[in-house]
Amino acid sequence: ETGVTQSPTHLIKTRGQQVTLRCSSQSGHNTVSWYQQALGQGPQFIFQYYREEENGRGNFPPRFSGLQFPNYSSELNVNALELDDSALYLCASSTTGNYGYTFGSGTRLTVV
Amino acid sequence: KQEVTQIPAALSVPEGENLVLNCSFTDSAIYNLQWFRQDPGKGLTSLLLIQSSQREQTSGRLNASLDKSSGRSTLYIAASQPGDSATYLCAVRDDYKLSFGAGTTVTVRA
Numbered sequence: 001e002t003g004v005t006q007s008p009t010h011l012i013k014t015r016g017q018q019v020t021l022r023c024s025s026q027s028g029h030n031t032v033s034w035y036q037q038a039l040g041q042g043p044q045f046i047f048q049y050y051r052e053e054e055n056g057r058g059n060f061p062p063r064f065s066g067l068q069f070p071n072y073s074s075e076l077n078v079n080a081l082e083l084d085d086s087a088l089y090l091c092a093s094s095t096t097g098n099y100g101y102t103f104g105s106g107t108r109l110t111v112v
Numbered sequence: 113k114q115e116v117t118q119i120p121a122a123l124s125v126p127e128g129e130n131l132v133l134n135c136s137f138t139d140s141a142i143y144n145l146q147w148f149r150q151d152p153g154k155g156l157t158s159l160l161l162i163q164s165s166q167r168e169q170t171s172g173r174l175n176a177s178l179d180k181s182s183g184r185s186t187l188y189i190a191a192s193q194p195g196d197s198a199t200y201l202c203a204v205r206d207d208y209k210l211s212f213g214a215g216t217t218v219t220v221r222a
Contacts, residue, residue: 033210042203042212042215043156045211058209090156098205103148103155103156103157103158106155108153
């Protein structure tokens, strides 16, 4: 059973640019969520995808968008990057029902 | 809005001592609570999952309790080891998301 894999592991972008982060969910999981974790804080929920549709969103602006593909992998896109977008971005997968979440190792994004 | 608080923010203990980490949440309408471990700059590793109908869950040296009505959970780690040094996060699940505390950073001194 494969876990959640994220790519790339590290990324440096310039303010105003756009970035795409990728995630492959754990085998058998049909739901994928994205979280942002600033240094010294707990992860904050960005959004969740189920059956290729966004079915929940946290307090993030529309320049944060995502996709889920038929194989349940996912992308997080961030447009017009700001310095405050610098953070660890975590992808988590789960299955329907009251089951736990499995997280990937994260992508460290630095905006300069 | 769910608020999750973890106390203490940091903890330093000698090897062999038992660890007690606390988590409180404001809205008791949760599906479950999950404890995670995070090493510096890394992702989250799930330690224990407690369903809202359960009172506790155990795995090896780890034991977590849940009192949903009072909005509290406690993670106990018996006989701590230097390898237990990490940040421990609790997260409560409602509808479609996890709400996290800021974590407790544990240092176990050899």
